[in-house]
Amino acid sequence: MTVPTLRSVAALKAAGLVSDALAPKLAAVEAAYAIALPEPLARAINRSNRNDAISRQFVPSPEELDIRAGESGDPIGDARHSPVPGLVHRYPDRVLIKATSTCPVYCRFCFRREMVGPEKGEALTKADLEAIFAYVSAHPEIFEVILTGGDPLMLSAARAREITQRLEAFVHVKVIRWHTRMPVTRPDRITPAYGEALASRKTAVFLAVHANHASEFTADAIAACRLLAGKGIALVSQSVLLRGVNDTVEDLSDLMRAFLSVGIKPYYLHQLDAAPGTSHFRVPVEEGQRLVRALRDTLSGLAVPHYVLDIPGGVSKASLALSDVEQRGDTWAVRGRDGGIYPLMD
Template sequence: MPDGSLPARPLRDADALAGAGLVPPGDLPALRAVAARYAVSVTPAMAALIDPADPADPIAAQYLPHPSELDATAQELADPIADGPHTPVKGVVHRYPDRALLKPLLACPVYCRFCFRREQVGPAGGVLDEAELEAALDWFAANPGVREAILTGGDPLMLSPRRLAHIVRRLSAMPHIGIIRLHSRVPVADPGRVTAALAEALDTETALFLCLHANHAREFTDAARAALRRLSRAGVALLGQSVLLRGVNDTAEAMEALLRTMLANRVKPYYLHQLDRAPGTARFEVPIAEGRALLASLRGRLTGLAWPTYALDLPEGQGKAPIGPDFAERAEGGWRVRGPLGGEHFQADAAP
């Protein structure tokens, strides 16, 4: 923030952002038009990290609206990973045979400018009412082939601890559910929400993982680190997911810092997503070839613990495909393998 002060509450429109000194007043007409189409919310924690004097600030790029968001391309889709066709009941998305998404709400603490659900999420929340939530949970109970329940949305940590605990208890009581996973921005974007009551709501004998969404090392503030430590102490296993974003983490230095910072906070990097082509997000896209080269440059510089799966979520609900760099290629009689520290090795096929 320009004067070092924190806003008292999230900034939810272009005028509030201008009043906080985060966007130029001259940009207001264009940004109001963007905010009328796509939800805006910048939490005090994230506002404090933005340097409005830096036009390339990686935190600002993620959260502040931009006029280009109204310029959709022919390649962009309103539902780029096809949630809609794979929704058997409201709040459930079932693409893979052994796992399904549960979306209890569509509200988030912040609204990322590259979000692939940007046409659905917003302050209205899209919260499942009691009957809808029970119907969604009943669907999980009635489908024994589904072994993993993935809470997403929206951000499931925006739920009250009471409601979150109810969902965790219901899922944990289903004998076929062996894994509960939650995807959330809250620990970095709004760390004050990670209270003792929220951590307690996640207490279960079922394997439970929280997948933290963070894209830049600066998001790991002291408050975020404390929130993650509270979750870790409560027995929550922490994973990390990021989106490869132009101007945010598309350099080897920025990506290395992000992955190292995740590990330092007991967060195991899990996925690095190629950008989903949602409307108005083209300014963030990094070509796949560039993403592969970036990851290849880090192999050998970083522990294998820091290595995420670089993946593209295919349109029409066809699932996530790994697209990471290759270090081996087939050759006559064996495999030619490049070493991450330099050199090459020919591995002959095993004798029959």
């Protein structure tokens, strides 16, 4: 099934998502960064609220032309850790394969926004993949392989199955992980055949679903997630803390409960990476810490994600969460959800 996708400012204007006054101001944004918004997702936007959580994530804004000091086209240092084209080896026991540069929808805050889009090429070539598989084969310390992009589920089911089969043949690769927005942005692509393509009887398969607001979980998205879980694929979440999208305790709580209610274990809540033109989405770390502490005080432990930052340059991830443990002189104390401080016996 072909789902129409809005791919230009003119198309967004025709759909009523961009005003006549705003459209001319977006020409430079359109020239710089890819646009794609599937019509089913566009229909979910609350047109009475220009700051609707879905609209804000996917409809371009003139604020994207505001480039700040410290922002970078490669904010997490992919390039310096790429020994083979299309592969990133940042941590000793795992590698990341950028399987394709295209996405079903282009997020306005994407940390790879200067690396993705139709003009960047559709996918890795067969020769690229063979070089990557040779690298994985030659490095027995690689325990986990992560498929990303772009969105790796833009690949055909046949191509996804081929990648699964090649990776599960390496005895040292015990985990295959796919990072995708597809279940919430194009759930129609999550078919039983695609689920079979991702599943493995030899290797643990995880799929990280990227969503940032509970409203992304339509009935079709929920069905897509449950289909994947039914194929034995473990589902985890990843989200980005975004101003005007999920920067309240209520919105974050609703999002984490939405994940959990469809069998997705909340995993990562990312502090926004410093990609060009994304400062209008940035939530200060101190505010993020307060929000995550409030989540810990109000939600089940199953529903609380790790609040993390990718240190610029590709050093590593760092936890940003406030600790409930503090040292007082020669003793330790812990904070309770009631705000009280209690001595810790050791």
